[in-house]
Amino acid sequence: MAVLSQKLRTDGLRPVHLRHDLLEIADLIETCFASTLDTAGRSAIQEMRSMGRAGPLLWALGRVGSAIPAAMRGYVWVERDHVIGNVSLTPAGYGQGWVIANVAVSPDHRRHGIARQLMRATMDEVATRGRFAVLQVEADNMHARELYEELGFTELRTFTRWRHATHHFVPAAPPESPELQSLTAVHAAALYALAAQIRPNERGGLGWLRQTEKREFNASQWMGLKPLATGRNVQHWVLPGAGNAIDAALTAEVRLGLRTALIDLYVRPERQGLESGLLNGALRRLGARHRPVVAEHPSDDEVANAAFRYNHFMPERTLVHMIWRVPPKP
Secondary structure, three states: OHHHHHHHOOOEEEEOOHHHHHHHHHHHHHHHHHHHOOHHHHHHHHHHHHHHOOOHHHHHOOOOHHHOOOOOEEEEEEEOOEEEEEEEEEEOOOOOEEEEEEEEEOHHHOOOOHHHHHHHHHHHHHHHHOOEEEEEEEOOOHHHHHHHHHOOOEEEEEEEEEEEOOOOOOOOOOOOOOOOEEOOHHHHHHHHHHHHHHOOHHHOOOEOOEOOOHHHHOOOOOOOOHHHHHOEEEEEEEEEOOOOOEEEEEEEEEEOOOOOEEEEEEEOHHHOOOHHHHHHHHHHHHOOOOOOEEEEEEOOOHHHHHHHHHOOOEEEEEEEEEEEEOOOOO
16 A cells, blocks of 8 residues: 555656545646536536545445446646646547546646646557547637647537526517427438438537437437436427428437436528527427526537527537547557
C-alpha cells in the first residue's frame, strides 16, 4: 500500500485512480464547467463526491466502483499532490468508439501544455482499444477547438440544444399546420430513410452519441412491454407524402422516471416551412405546460431555428461534435 500511495503522489501525468482522485476530479469539473452545468451535470458531480467520500471498505468490497460507469477511465495531471488536470474516457457504445469528456485544467495552470499531454495520452489509449474517439466542445471555446484540430480531430456537425420550459406558453398554431399521423409499419422504412438523409451518421447522426439506426424507427409503442424493458417511451408522428414516402416527421422520447421529453424534427428539404407547425403540434401533444421539452438540432438548419424561436424554445448550448479516427497501422 505504501508503494501505491507513493506512486499516486508523483507529480505529472498518470492514469486516473478513482479511489484516490474522484473527489478532486469532481471539484475540478465543477470549477472548469460551472457556467455550463445543467441539473444532470450538478447531480453527477454530487454523486461523484458521495462515492469519493465512501470508506475504503466499501471500495474494497466493490460496492462503490461497481456504481461508476464502466470505465470512467482516463488520465489526471498532478502537481503538489493535487489533481489540476483531467480527461475522462468511456466507451461510446457503438463502432468500437470511445468518448473523451471532462477535458479540464485548473485555471491557474492553463496555457502550459497540460491539456495537450492529457489528450495525447488518452488518444494513445484509444488507439490500442478502438477505432475512433468523439468529443463535444462549446462552439465559442476557440482555444479548445484549435487544440483538438491540431491533434487531428475533425468536425462532424454543430448542434444547438433548445429547451421549452414549462413557464413558456405555447403560441397559437401557425396557419395550415400539418396534421400528423402516428407511425405505422407501412411508413417505418420511409421514416428511417428520411432521418438518414438529413441526419446522417457521418455528420453526427441524431445528436450526441445517438446514431441514426433503423431499429429506432419502428412503429410507436407507448403501451405494452417494450417501454418497461428499455426504460424509454418513444412515439413517432409522420406527415405522409406521395406513395409511401414521408415529407416530415417528429419523434418524442420520454424516459421512465423523468419528466423532460426529448424531440427530434425531420423535414424533407423541399418541404421546408412545415417546422413551426410540427413543433407547435408536438408541444400540445406532449403537454408542454407540465413537462419541459428539449431538442438537439443541427445549428445549420436556419428554418428550424426560426421555428424553435417562434414556439418559445430557448437555446441552451451550442456544441461542436468532433471525431478522431485511429490511423491504420502500417
